[in-house]
Amino acid sequence: MWDYLTDPTGMGRYRKGLAAQEAAQREELERVQGKMDTLGQEYTQAGQQIAAGYSPLAGLVPEAAARLQQDYSVTPTAYQYQGNVNQFLDPSIAYQQDQARRSLESSAAARGNLMSGAAAKAIADRAQQIGAQGYADAYARMERDRGYGANQAQQNYLNQVAQQQQRYNQAQQLGQFGLQGLAGQTGGIRYGTTGSVSTRAPSYGQMIDPTAGLGDMRAGQMSGEFTGGLLTGFLGGQEKKNEGAKSGLLSDFALF
Numbered sequence: 001m002w003d004y005l006t007d008p009t010g011m012g013r014y015r016k017g018l019a020a021q022e023a024a025q026r027e028e029l030e031r032v033q034g035k036m037d038t039l040g041q042e043y044t045q046a047g048q049q050i051a052a053g054y055s056p057l058a059g060l061v062p063e064a065a066a067r068l069q070q071d072y073s074v075t076p077t078a079y080q081y082q083g084n085v086n087q088f089l090d091p092s093i094a095y096q097q098d099q100a101r102r103s104l105e106s107s108a109a110a111r112g113n114l115m116s117g118a119a120a121k122a123i124a125d126r127a128q129q130i131g132a133q134g135y136a137d138a139y140a141r142m143e144r145d146r147g148y149g150a151n152q153a154q155q156n157y158l159n160q161v162a163q164q165q166q167r168y169n170q171a172q173q174l175g176q177f178g179l180q181g182l183a184g185q186t187g188g189i190r191y192g193t194t195g196s197v198s199t200r201a202p203s204y205g206q207m208i209d210p211t212a213g214l215g216d217m218r219a220g221q222m223s224g225e226f227t228g229g230l231l232t233g234f235l236g237g238q239e240k241k242n243e244g245a246k247s248g249l250l251s252d253f254a255l256f
């Protein structure tokens with residue numbers, strides 16, 4: 001009765017209950033948002049840790065880029081043979097020619113025609129044959145040496161090309177590792193950002209409807225309804241009295 005007498009319309013208690021509910025809503029929402037913020041920070045930290053794990057690989061990108069810009073071409077060098085046939089002549093050719101001469105002279109002397117033109121021609125022909133054969137052998141040895149040198153130069157060129165190709169492949173592989181590191185960093189950051197946003201978003205759009213203040217709000221409504229009912233009854237009674245008075249006046253006027 002005291003509550004009703006002090007607040008017959010119930011507006012005071014209703015406002016009190018409404019304020020209590022709003023305060024409870026703020027408190028609950030802050031609690032939920034704080035919890036979601038913590039979870040969101042955990043996602044962010046996890047993403048940062050993932051990204052940090054890929055940092056060593058991502059750090060390879062500048063080095064790989066610099067190495068890939070290097071010139072890996074190999075300029076072939078024309079093979080220049082420095083030898084000559086004289087270097088391959090058999091030093092014993094002169095000895096062989098001298099021995100052949102001595103043999104032919106001995107044979108001609110035995111036959112008694114040492115001083116004949118035929119003997120001299122035979123000696124000259126034999127010396128020429130030995131010299132020509134020695135030169136041919138020397139030339140063949142020189143050609144083998146020239147071919148070996150040319151093949152060696154070609155092989156050296158191919159080895160240089162292979163080494164440069166290997167260096168380029170290593171730089172390219174280094175770049176691939178670096179790109180994988182960058183992709184891993186991006187994925188880690190995306191994981192942290194997406195997880196953080198998706199965790200926080202529902203709580204910031206959530207409506208909290210606690211029971212705090214509902215008792216005062218209902219009590220205020222009841223007081224207002226009761227007072228409204230009394231006023232309605234009072235005003236209705238007054239209206240009936242006024243209608244009765246009007247009827248009596250009309251009756252008196254009719255009689256008059």
